[in-house]
Amino acid sequence: MQTRELGHSGLTVSALGMGCMGLSFGYGPAMNRDAAIALIRAAVERGVTFFDTAEAYGQGENEDLVGEALAPCRGEVTIATKFGFRDGDPKEGMDSRPERIRAVAERSLKLLKVDRLGLFYQHRVDPDVPIEDVAGTVRDLIAEGKVAHFGLSEAGVDTIRRAHAVQRVTALQSEYSLWWREPEEAILPTLEELGIGFVPFSPLGKGFLTGKIDASTTFGATDFRNTVPRFSPEARAANQALVDRVTAIATAKGVTPAQIALAWLLAQKPWIVPIPGTTKLHRLEENLGGARVDLTDGDLREIGEALAAIPVQGERYSGQLAKAINR
Numbered sequence: 671m672q673t674r675e676l677g678h679s680g681l682t683v684s685a686l687g688m689g690c691m692g693l694s695f696g697y698g699p700a701m702n703r704d705a706a707i708a709l710i711r712a713a714v715e716r717g718v719t720f721f722d723t724a725e726a727y728g729q730g731e732n733e734d735l736v737g738e739a740l741a742p743c744r745g746e747v748t749i750a751t752k753f754g755f756r757d758g759d760p761k762e763g764m765d766s767r768p769e770r771i772r773a774v775a776e777r778s779l780k781l782l783k784v785d786r787l788g789l790f791y792q793h794r795v796d797p798d799v800p801i802e803d804v805a806g807t808v809r810d811l812i813a814e815g816k817v818a819h820f821g822l823s824e825a826g827v828d829t830i831r832r833a834h835a836v837q838r839v840t841a842l843q844s845e846y847s848l849w850w851r852e853p854e855e856a857i858l859p860t861l862e863e864l865g866i867g868f869v870p871f872s873p874l875g876k877g878f879l880t881g882k883i884d885a886s887t888t889f890g891a892t893d894f895r896n897t898v899p900r901f902s903p904e905a906r907a908a909n910q911a912l913v914d915r916v917t918a919i920a921t922a923k924g925v926t927p928a929q930i931a932l933a934w935l936l937a938q939k940p941w942i943v944p945i946p947g948t949t950k951l952h953r954l955e956e957n958l959g960g961a962r963v964d965l966t967d968g969d970l971r972e973i974g975e976a977l978a979a980i981p982v983q984g985e986r987y988s989g990q991l992a993k994a995i996n997r
Contacts, residue, residue, distance in 0.1 A: 671717025672961055676867025677941050679840040681789070681819050683748050685936060685961045687720030688713045688954075689871060689947030690736050695727040698890035701949050703735060710739035712951055714747065716958055722843075722869070722945045723782075724752035724793055725774050726760050730781050737782035744784060750843075750869075751778045752823060754793035766796035768807040775811055787811075791821035791843055801829050805836035812837070821869075827860045839866050843945075846870035848879055848931050848973070849900075849912060849982045858939065866941075873935050873944035874928055874957075876901070878909065881917050881927040898986065905984030915976040925963050928953075932960030934973055 672685040690710065694700040701709075710721065723736045733751055740747055753774035756762035778787055790811070792804055811817040819840035822833060833839055842861060846853045847870065861868050876895055877883050883906065895901040900909070913927065920930045928946075935944045946957045965973075 674943050676841045678865030681840055683720035684718045687943055687945040688718050689722045689945040691727045692947040694732045694735055698893045706735055707739040714743055719747045722750045725758040726755045729758040733781040741783050748788035749782055750789035752791040752793035764794055764796035766799045766804050771807045775816055787817045789819045789821050790817045791823045793823050795825050795829055801833045802836050805833040809837035827856050834864055841867040841869050843869040845872045847873050847875050849875045868942045870935055870944045873946050874931055879931040881913050900984030900986050908983040912980045929960040929963050933963035933965050937965050
């Protein structure tokens with residue numbers, strides 16, 4: 671597995687990380703705990719050194735799982751976690767008060783079974799707490815040795831600059847993929863200017879870019895994609911044309927659509943580290959194979975032409991989360 675530095679932070683991780691949310695939250699019933707631990711350890715065996723979790727993924731359940739899975743290789747991997755929701759529940763809105771950040775940090779240290787949090791993100795920008803206070807609190811936690819690196823998630827350019835002026839931002843985590851390219855407009859140039867790394871979540875479009883989901887697919891009752899406008903049957907039918915083009919490109923190269931999607935992200939900037947998630951070993955191995963796909967200038971041009979010709983339909987969030995991005 672190749673490695674990459676997140677911006678100019680000095681934090682070097684595997685070129686592809688692993689998003690762990692779906693093991694216990696968001697996409698239906700939690701995975702069997704022993705099987706989930708085995709999958710995380712299989713990722714380590716295959717060279718993954720960057721794992722992503724959050725307090726909000728089951729109000730600590732996912733952190734506890736990740737902590738147990740990675741306990742044998744403590745010091746060899748970087749675990750990223752997040753604070754920022756009231757009582758760790760996204761439905762309750764944001765809470766990034768300094769005392770709350772500290773409480774989450776202490777709990778995360780215990781659940782993850784580490785002495786220092788590798789990367790501590792603000793999960794969403796809290797409009798009621800100045801970002802300077804947030805960055806200052808994490809700066810203090812870094813000085814105390816409880817946190818190694820500070821990150822933001824779904825923050826806008828102004829917030830990134832203000833936070834970075836108080837405490838170096840190591841990484842921004844936001845959605846970025848073949849079917850969500852908004853970060854290219856202002857976010858990526860700002861990150862490049864400031865030397866901040868970028869960690870795309872949902873790099874496979876919450877599964878849609880794998881080619882395994884179509885307009886007839888049904889999701890379980892607790893799968894959050896049921897609430898996502900982009901996953902309405904009508905939007906999926908309209909967006910199928912993009913997946914068909916990506917699939918054709920993948921077939922011509924002898925790889926999978928998922929591998930094309932990940933290789934495309936890696937080709938955008940050398941400081942981008944996607945974090946695809948999965949609950950299946952064969953999908954993990956497929957995803958990691960994306961780091962070995964070499965896209966030529968011609969491939970990238972063909973993909974770009976396909977993206978330009980097929981506008982994506984449907985918003986990516988609704989309700990509370992839709993209001994909490996790019997602040």
